[in-house]
Amino acid sequence: MKRTLQQYLLFTLRSIIFWVFAFGFMIVVRYFGVFEEKGVSILPKYQLPLQNLLMYVSISAIPFGIFYAFIEFLFDRYLAKNLALGIIIFSKNFIYLVTLIFLVSFVVEYTGYMLDVSIYEERGWWRTNKTFWSIMFFFVVASLVFSFIKIANEKFGRGVFVKMLLGKYRKPQEEKRIFMFLDLKASTTIAENLGHYTYSQLIQDCFYDLNTIVQKYDAEIYQYVGDEAVLSWTYKRGIKRNNAVALYFGFKEKIASRSAYYQEKYGLVPEFKAGVHGGKLMVTEVGSVKKEIAYHGDVINTTARIQSECNNYSANMLISESLLKEMQLPEDYVTKNIDDLLLRGKAKAINIFSISKE
Incomplete structure (x- = not known):
């Protein structure tokens, strides 16, 4: 709960920062770039000092940034699963539009008070006012930009989208990362x-539950392959708070908390097995039609092969010794040395441990 609150507050802060810049850009364009339009002309004697203008922008943007973050969080956490994307987009924009009508009306009155001028007097002036609807259009575009950045960050992982814009991955780059291969047992x-239709619903429900906790453990979803999910961390984030191990048990707890739902709908409670390993590998952009970030290196192959050994040793989670040594697991985690294993395609044996939780 604490980490969820931290994530929400961080998202709210980003939303406020974005809308402060968006409001500022709008004011520069509308109020300093357009001098002849009726109702928005600001004569030199009415122009605010820079410090007052910054305060004015911040006051206008902060409540909307908070409200915007709340609506996005509400839809993502509670409504996104059950509503079609088109309905979600329409509903969000309708809520934003109604909110903006009240907010812009307040801003106009506040501006008039600050400048000691009467900008609009009649009620409902916004219905036929071209300036108002141009502002609405700006906010719709800004909202789409914010959503695009949010979706891109979720798609590529935190900070990766910005690096792609800067062209960092146009050429292969070496990174140190941790990977987890998470696979449904007895799939x-x-x-x-169950049959293919009901089975697909089961996988959909499982991965939806997984998605509700990935941010809590600073994980990134690299890809889904059938009934398998591949998760990734930067080495620092994966080691921090034992995220690369704790996520698996957090996922188990999430599934267990909804065991009644799974039992009623599918007649079973799904179980997953996991393999975890980390090290250096190459990351680069691939494709031109469906551009993606791809990881190349022995770490990926080794992690997949570690996970494939779970059934052979009746283990739910296996981890390489090299990565386990980097962790500082609490006492309720039980580790067991499996042995030195010569994995398929490997010339050198790798020592593997199982991890369970009391």
């Missing part, structure tokens, strides 16, 4: 028993 048997 073939479950698919045969």
Whole structure:
């Protein structure tokens, strides 16, 4: 709960910063770039000092930034799963439009008070006012830009989108990362028993539950492959608070908390197995039609092969010794040395441990 609150507050702060810049840009364009339009002309004697203008922008942007973050968080956490994307977009924009009508009306009155002029006197002036609707258009575009940045960050991982814009991954770059391969246990048997349609719903529900906790553990979803999810961390974030291990048990707890739902709908409670490993590898942009960030290196292959050994040793989670040594697991985590294993395609054996939680 504490980390969820921290994530919400961080998202709210980013929203406020974005809308402070958006409001500032709008004011510069509308109020300093357009001098002849009726109702928005600001004569030199009415222009605010810079410090007052900054305060004015901040006061206008802060409440909207807070409200915007709340609506986005509400939809993402509680409504996104059950509503079509088109309905979500329409609903959000309708809420924003109604809010902006009240907010802009307040801003206009506040501006008139600050400048000691009467800008608009009649009620409902915004219905036919071209300036108002041009401002609305600006906010719709700004909202789409914010949503695009948010979606891109979720798609590529925190900070990766900005690096792509700057062209960092146009050429392969070496990074040190941790990967987890998370796979549904007994997937073939479950698919045969449920049928492909119901099985797809099961996978959809499982990955939805996974998505509700990935931010809590600073993880990034690299890709989904059938009934398998591949997660990734920068080495520092994966080690911090044992995120690369704690996520698996957090996911188990999430599934357990909804066991009644799974049992009623599917007649089973899904279980997952995981393999975790870390090290240096290459990251680069691939593709031109469907551009993606791709990771190349032995770390990926080794992690997949570690996970494939779970069934052989009746283990739910396996981790490489090199990564385990970097962790500082609390006492309720139980580790067991499996042995030195010569994994398929590997010339050198790798020591693997199982991890369980009391």
